[in-house]
Amino acid sequence: MLGAFDDLELANGAYYFAALAGLTVLTGLSGQISLGHGAMMAVGAYTVALLIGNEHWALVPALLAAIVISAVVGVAVGAAASRLRGPYLAGATLAFAIGLPAIADQYSSTLGGENGLVINPPTPPSWLGANFPLERWEAWIACAGALVVLFVMNNLVHSGIGRAFRAVRDDEIAASLCGLHVGGVQTLAFIVSAACAGLAGGLLTVVLQLAAPGAFQLALSLSLLTAVVLGGLGSLVGAIWGAALLVLLPTWTNDLANSFSLSTNVSNNLPLAIYGFVLIAAMLLWPGGIQAGARAIVSRVRHSRVPGGS
Amino acid sequence: MALLEIEKLTTDYGPVRAVDGITLAVEHGSITAVLGANGAGKTSLLRTISGLVRASEGHVRLDGEDLKDVRVEDIVRRGLAHVPEGRGVIAELSTDENLRLGGLWRGADAAAPSEIYQLFPPLRERHKQLAASLSGGERQMLSIGRALMARPRVLLLDEPSLGLAPIVTAQIMQLISTLATERDLAVLLVEQNARSALSIADRGVVLNLGHVVADDAAHALAADEGLRTAYLGF
Amino acid sequence: MTKFIDLTLNGISTGAVYAVVALALVLIWRATRIVNFAQGAMLMITTFIASSVISSSGSYWLGFAVALVSGLVLGAVVERVLIRRVEGAPPLNAVIVALGLLILLEAIAGMIWGNTPRSFPPAFSIQGYDVGGTRVLFAPNDTFTVLVVVGVALALTALFRGTAIGLKMRAAAFRPEVARMLGVRVGRMLTLGWALAALVGSLAGMLVAPSVFVGPNQFDPILVFGFTAAVLGGLDSFAGAAVGGILLGLALSYVSGYEGSSLVTLAALVILVLVLMIRPAGCSRAHRSAAYERPAHEGQNAAWHARAIACDRRRCRSHPVPGQRGARCL
Numbered sequence: 053m054l055g056a057f058d059d060l061e062l063a064n065g066a067y068y069f070a071a072l073a074g075l076t077v078l079t080g081l082s083g084q085i086s087l088g089h090g091a092m093m094a095v096g097a098y099t100v101a102l103l104i105g106n107e108h109w110a111l112v113p114a115l116l117a118a119i120v121i122s123a124v125v126g127v128a129v130g131a132a133a134s135r136l137r138g139p140y141l142a143g144a145t146l147a148f149a150i151g152l153p154a155i156a157d158q159y160s161s162t163l164g165g166e167n168g169l170v171i172n173p174p175t176p177p178s179w180l181g182a183n184f185p186l187e188r189w190e191a192w193i194a195c196a197g198a199l200v201v202l203f204v205m206n207n208l209v210h211s212g213i214g215r216a217f218r219a220v221r222d223d224e225i226a227a228s229l230c231g232l233h234v235g236g237v238q239t240l241a242f243i244v245s246a247a248c249a250g251l252a253g254g255l256l257t258v259v260l261q262l263a264a265p266g267a268f269q270l271a272l273s274l275s276l277l278t279a280v281v282l283g284g285l286g287s288l289v290g291a292i293w294g295a296a297l298l299v300l301l302p303t304w305t306n307d308l309a310n311s312f313s314l315s316t317n318v319s320n321n322l323p324l325a326i327y328g329f330v331l332i333a334a335m336l337l338w339p340g341g342i343q344a345g346a347r348a349i350v351s352r353v354r355h356s357r358v359p360g361g362s
Numbered sequence: 363m364a365l366l367e368i369e370k371l372t373t374d375y376g377p378v379r380a381v382d383g384i385t386l387a388v389e390h391g392s393i394t395a396v397l398g399a400n401g402a403g404k405t406s407l408l409r410t411i412s413g414l415v416r417a418s419e420g421h422v423r424l425d426g427e428d429l430k431d432v433r434v435e436d437i438v439r440r441g442l443a444h445v446p447e448g449r450g451v452i453a454e455l456s457t458d459e460n461l462r463l464g465g466l467w468r469g470a471d472a473a474a475p476s477e478i479y480q481l482f483p484p485l486r487e488r489h490k491q492l493a494a495s496l497s498g499g500e501r502q503m504l505s506i507g508r509a510l511m512a513r514p515r516v517l518l519l520d521e522p523s524l525g526l527a528p529i530v531t532a533q534i535m536q537l538i539s540t541l542a543t544e545r546d547l548a549v550l551l552v553e554q555n556a557r558s559a560l561s562i563a564d565r566g567v568v569l570n571l572g573h574v575v576a577d578d579a580a581h582a583l584a585a586d587e588g589l590r591t592a593y594l595g596f
Numbered sequence: 597m598t599k600f601i602d603l604t605l606n607g608i609s610t611g612a613v614y615a616v617v618a619l620a621l622v623l624i625w626r627a628t629r630i631v632n633f634a635q636g637a638m639l640m641i642t643t644f645i646a647s648s649v650i651s652s653s654g655s656y657w658l659g660f661a662v663a664l665v666s667g668l669v670l671g672a673v674v675e676r677v678l679i680r681r682v683e684g685a686p687p688l689n690a691v692i693v694a695l696g697l698l699i700l701l702e703a704i705a706g707m708i709w710g711n712t713p714r715s716f717p718p719a720f721s722i723q724g725y726d727v728g729g730t731r732v733l734f735a736p737n738d739t740f741t742v743l744v745v746v747g748v749a750l751a752l753t754a755l756f757r758g759t760a761i762g763l764k765m766r767a768a769a770f771r772p773e774v775a776r777m778l779g780v781r782v783g784r785m786l787t788l789g790w791a792l793a794a795l796v797g798s799l800a801g802m803l804v805a806p807s808v809f810v811g812p813n814q815f816d817p818i819l820v821f822g823f824t825a826a827v828l829g830g831l832d833s834f835a836g837a838a839v840g841g842i843l844l845g846l847a848l849s850y851v852s853g854y855e856g857s858s859l860v861t862l863a864a865l866v867i868l869v870l871v872l873m874i875r876p877a878g879c880s881r882a883h884r885s886a887a888y889e890r891p892a893h894e895g896q897n898a899a900w901h902a903r904a905i906a907c908d909r910r911r912c913r914s915h916p917v918p919g920q921r922g923a924r925c926l
C-alpha cells in the first residue's frame with residue numbers, strides 16, 4: 053500500500069484532475085481560454101472552508117455547496133465571457149485571476165486575510181478501523197470526487213452538449229445558423245468548468261485543511277492552463293496526464309535540486325520555469341498537445357507500413 | 363531572351379498539383395493573357411512566379427536571373443510587381459498611403475503619386491480617403507497604380523476585371539494596354555473574362571488543370587471556335 | 597475635499613504609468629496584431645537588470661539607459677525566436693506562447709534575483725510639491741512620469757502616421773502578404789515593433805518600480821491595468837491608450853481611497869468587462885471593410901474570414917442574427 057506521502061500526492065493529483073477536466077472542457081472543447089481557473093478553485097475552497105470550519109457542515113454537503121456556489125459565480129463570469137474573444141477573454145480572466153484572491157485581504161475578518169482559513173482534518177469513519185491513515189482517507193475522498201467528475205464530464209463530452217461546445221468552438225456563425233444559442237452554450241461551458249473547479253478547490257481545502265490566497269495566485273491558473281495544453285486541448289485522458297504532471301514535476305525538480313545542490317531560489321522556481329519552457333515548446337512544436345503529438349506519431353508509423361506510402 | 367521566362371514550372375499544394383509543367387515567355391512591351399476556368403491554376407501560377415508559393419520543379423527567370431529561392435520582397439526589388447486577386451488594397455490605409463507604400467522600397471527613383479493621379483483621375487479626388495471607401499473600379503486602379511509606383515518591368519495582374527462592370531472593365535483593359543506599350547512592360551494578365559483579355563493581348567495561353575492546352579497569338583486563339591467554346595466560354 | 601484632490605493627483609500619476617504600459621501593448625498590437633501578455637514579465641526583467649546595474653554602479657541614469665537597451669534587445673529576440681513562429685497561426689497560439697514566456701521569465705527572475713521584492717530608487721524626488729504651504733500628493737517624479745507618457749504617445753503617433761517606417765509597420769500588420777508584395781520586409785517590421793514596445797515597457801517598469809517594488813510577480817497587476825487601459829482607449833490608438841491610462845488611474849485611485857486598496861484589480865476587471873460589452877472588441881471600422889478584400893488564402897482560416905464579414909459594427913449592435921446576441925468578433 054502507498055505511504056503517507058504518496059497518498060497525499062494521489063489526493064493532490066485527484067483534485068488537480070477535477071480542475072483540469074473542467075478547464076479541458078472550457079478551453080479545449082468550447083474554445084474559450086480562461087486564465088482564471090485558479091481563482092474559481094478559490095471560490096470552492098473558501099466555500100468549503102467557511103461551511104466546514106464556521107458552520108460545521110458535513111463533508112459531502114459542503115462539497116456540494118462548493119459546486120453550486122462556484123457554478124453560480126460561473127454564470128456571472130460566463131455571461132460576461134461569452135461576449136469576449138481571444139486575447140480579450142484572456143485579459144479579462146487574467147484580471148479575475150489576479151483580482152479575486154485580493155478579496156481575502158479586503159474582508160480579512162471573515163476570510164482570514166493572508167493567513168487564510170483553517171479547518172479540522174476530515175476524520176475517517178470508524179468502520180475503517182482506528183488506525184486508518186488520514187492521508188489515505190483524504191486520498192479516497194479526493195479520488196471519489198475525481199471519479200465523479202470523470203464520469204460526468206465524459207458523458208458530457210460525448211453528449212449533445214459536448215457536440216454543441218465543439219460546434220461553437222469551430223465556427224460560431226455556422227453553429228448559430230444551426231439554431232445553437234452561441235452565448236448560452238459558451239456560458240454553459242463556463243458554468244460546467246466552474247463547478248469542476250469549485251469541487252476541486254473544495255477537495256483541496258479538505259486535503260490541505262487550509263484555504264489561503266497564497267495557494268490561488270496567478271501561477272496556479274497558468275499551471276493549470278499549461279497542463280491542459282500539454283495534455284491535449286479537449287481530451288479528458290490528457291487531463292489525467294496533466295494532473296500527473298502538476299503533482300510529480302515539483303517533486304522531481306525538488307529531488308533534482310537536492311542531488312545537484314542547487315540554491316533554494318533555483319529549486320523553488322524550477323517547476324515554473326519548466327512549465328513556461330514546455331508550454332512555449334509545445335505550442336511551437338505540437339499545437340495539439342501531447343495527445344495530438346502521440347496521435348501524430350502513431351499515424352505516421354501506421355502510414356509508413358503501407359507499401360508505397362500514402 | 364524574353365524578360366520573363368517560365369520553364370516547366372510545377373507547384374504542388376500538398377497532394378494537389380496546381381501548376382503542372384508550364385512553359386511560357388513574356389517579352390517586354392507585350393501582354394500575354396493567361397486564360398482558363400476556375401481552378402485551372404492561373405492564380406497559382408502568378409503566386410509561384412512572384413515567390414509567394416515555392417515551386418516544386420522548374421524555373422522562373424527574370425531578365426535571365428533565376429528566381430529560385432528568392433523571397434517575395436526581393437523578387438519585387440528586381441522589378442516585378444504583382445497585383446493580386448481581389449486587388450489587395452489595404453483598406454485601413456488611405457489612397458495616398460497605399461500608393462506611397464508601393465514606391466517605398468524604390469526610394470528616390472519611385473514614381474510620384476501625382477503621376478499616378480494623372481493616370482487615374484478618380485483617385486485624386488479620394489486621395490485622403492481610406493481605401494475602404496473606394497469602389498471596385500477605383501480599388502483596381504489603386505492597386506495597379508500602387509504597383510506602378512515602383513516602376514516595375516514586369517507586371518502580373520490577377521483577374522483585374524473581377525467584380526467590375528463591363529464599362530469599367532473595358533477602361534481598365536485599355537489602360538493596361540496603353541501602359542504595356544508606353545512603359546515597355548512585360549505583362550502577364552490572368553483573366554476569366556477571356557474576351558476582354560484577348561482583345562488587348564499579344565499572346566494567349568490557355569490552362570486547364572494546371573497545364574497548357576493552347577499557346578498562340580491572341581487573335582488566333584480568339585478565332586479558334588472549338589477552343590473558345592471548350593475552355594473560354596464564348 | 598483634500599482627500600479627493602490627493603486621490604485625483606495620485607490617480608493621474610499612477611494612471612500615467614498604466615498609460616505607458618498600455619502604449620507598449622498598443623504598439624505591439626498595431627505592429628503585429630498580437631496582445632503581448634508577457635509585457636509585464638518583460639519589463640520586470642529589464643527593471644531587475646536596471647536594479648542590478650544601479651546597485652553595482654551607483655548611477656541611476658546608467659541603469660536607466662541599460663534598461664532601455666536591454667528592452668530593445670529582449671523585444672527583438674522574443675519576436676524573432678518565439679513570436680515569429682506563431683504569427684500566422686490562430687490567435688490562441690500566440691496567447692499561450694506569451695503566457696509561457698510570462699511564466700518562464702518570472703521563474704528565471706526568481707532564480708537569478710530571488711523572490712523577495714526589493715526597493716527601487718525613483719528618477720526624481722518623490723516629495724510632493726509645496727503648494728501654498730501644504731504638500732500635495734504630486735511630486736517631481738510624477739511630473740516626469742506624465743511627461744514621459746505624453747512624449748512617448750506623441751513620438752509613437754508621429755512614427756506611425758508620419759514616417760515611411762510607420763507606414764511599413766502598419767501595412768505589415770494589416771496585410772502582411774500584400775506588404776511583402778510591395779517590397780516591405782515584413783519580418784524586420786515585426787521585430788522592430790516588438791523591440792520598440794519592449795523599450796516603452798522598460799520605461800514603464802522603471803517609473804512604477806519605486807511604488808510596487810521589484811519582484812518576479814510584482815508587475816502582474818500592471819499588465820492587467822495596462823491591458824484595461826489599452827482596451828479602454830481602443831486597442832488601435834496611442835492617444836486612446838494615454839487617455840485610457842489616466843482615466844483608469846483616476847478610477848482606481850478613487851476605488852482605492854474610498855473602498856479599499858485590495859479591490860483595485862477587481863475594479864479594473866469590472867471596468868474592462870463593461871468596456872468590452874459596450875464596445876464589441878475588434879469591430880473597428882477598418883476590420884469591417886477589410887473583410888471584403890481579404891482572400892481566404894492569406895493564412896486566415898475560413899471561419900475567421902466568415903467572422904470578419906459578420907463583424908459589422910452596426911449589425912453588432914442593432915441587428916443581431918437570430919440566436920446570436922451581440923458581436924461575434926475576433
